[in-house]
Amino acid sequence: MARRYVVVGGGPAGVVAAETLRRQDATGSVTLVCGEPGPPYARMAIPYAMSGKIDEAGTWLRKEWDHYEALGIQLLHDRVAKVDPDARRVVLAGGGELPYDALLIATGSSPARPRIPGLDLPGVQSCWTLEDLRRIDPMLRPGRRVLLLGAGFVSCIILQSLVQRGAKVTVSCGSSGRMVRSMMDETAGGMIMRWCRAKGVEVLTAGRPTAIERREAGLRVTLDSGQSAEADLVIVGTGVRTNTAFLQGSGIAVEDGIVVDRYLRTSVDSIWAAGDVAQGFNCCTGLREVHAIQPTAVEHGRVAALNMSGTPTEFGGSLSMNTLETLGLISCSFGQWMGRQGGEQVRVVDQEHFRYLRLEFFDGRLVGANTVGMTNEIGIIRGLIQTRVRLGGWLDRLKRDPSRLAEAYVACAQGV
Ligand SMILES: Cc1cc2nc3c(=O)[nH]c(=O)nc-3n(C[C@H](O)[C@H](O)[C@H](O)COP(=O)(O)OP(=O)(O)OC[C@H]3O[C@@H](n4cnc5c(N)ncnc54)[C@H](O)[C@@H]3O)c2cc1C
Incomplete structure (x- = not known):
């Protein structure tokens, strides 16, 4: 049958x-x-x-x-x-x-909706479905004030599109005060925040939203830090x-x-x-x-x-990897970017040029990374983590000079 x-x-x-x-x-x-x-x-x-x-x-x-x-x-x-x-x-x-x-x-x-009054007011939206987009789209006109509640991966992707549409964007990071906290360390998130501010985006670093009200001047969002922000459109991105x-x-x-x-x-x-x-x-x-x-x-x-359908096939496992473009700044997170207990790390920070590389090693392998402002290395980092290749002598060389990632990749692939 x-x-x-x-x-x-x-x-x-x-x-x-x-x-x-x-x-x-x-x-x-x-x-x-x-x-x-x-x-x-x-x-x-x-x-x-x-x-x-x-x-x-x-x-x-x-x-x-x-x-x-x-x-x-x-x-x-x-x-x-x-x-x-x-x-x-x-x-x-x-x-x-x-x-x-x-x-x-x-x-x-x-989207997970925070339990606060005012979430059902017109002009308060999530941005998850095409239906959401159809509601948001007519509200986006140059100069419109948009408040993003939450500064996670999806909020930061939307941020770029909002700015491209001419909106005046404010981002509220919530109680952590950090941007893209679940995929970036403080240095990387801080760099992205500084970049956004330099591009004219206001970033609020303190407080969770407690209420949204409609006032004459628009929607007012109150934060538990005592701060408040006004906007024509509030996009809720506080988790899923x-x-x-x-x-x-x-x-x-x-x-x-x-x-x-x-x-x-x-x-x-x-x-x-x-x-x-x-x-x-x-x-x-x-x-x-x-x-x-x-x-x-x-x-x-x-x-x-x-x-x-009857063909037994094992799933090899997935690599957690996110690439984000925020107003032209590209950042990535791979695997265990936050490191593992007993592991080793190397970091190169160039605040002036918005460039950052953090590599995390464990048991002689690369297990995670964060990058900001560097795109050439993305495929190499992914390859090294996903193939779980042993770095051998390249571990110490990379710790001394992480810019030798490409050399390490080629050498390890050839078993050198
Ligand atoms: C704005 C935005 C930007 C993103 N950008 C990226 C990106 O750059 N890179 C990336 O890798 N990922 C990105 N993602 C995440 C990516 O979209 C998801 O990982 C992906 O869609 C997951 O696919 P899925 O099929 O598991 O679930 P979904 O795409 O969520 O599809 C689930 C489907 O199930 C339906 N459904 C739910 N409940 C029921 C029910 N009871 N009965 C019938 N149908 C139901 C839903 O309507 C939906 O159609 C982004 C997500 C968003 C919202």
């Missing part, structure tokens, strides 16, 4: 999984349940659509409108409200249900949480995300998970972590689908 595959979530993980399932099994039915209207799209393209570099269609993951139909993948625009593993079916929010033989959960994550609420009662184990094994299987038979919603293996540490980046989502989707 033809197998019934159901994929929940039309992001990069779900789309790649559905396509892989079709390639692997020509006769099974593949249903992709998309929780948002319109063709599946990439969230990472939203900042480009915001700045006007691409139009909405440019965010679509597959450009031909009949791509899914041509592959025999059924797109269903609905949300899954419940998973019932005993009956092997999912219940849809719009009514009805879908039986499955193999089910993939690829529902990603959503995985979309797992609908799994309650299913028995699927959830920690920071859905717990998966090396085959992307969940704790429940015939159910897999992939992408931002999954807590999969880190290639360097072997620990389970949520790595909320598109390359991980795509690889999760592919590997999960191979396993669902």
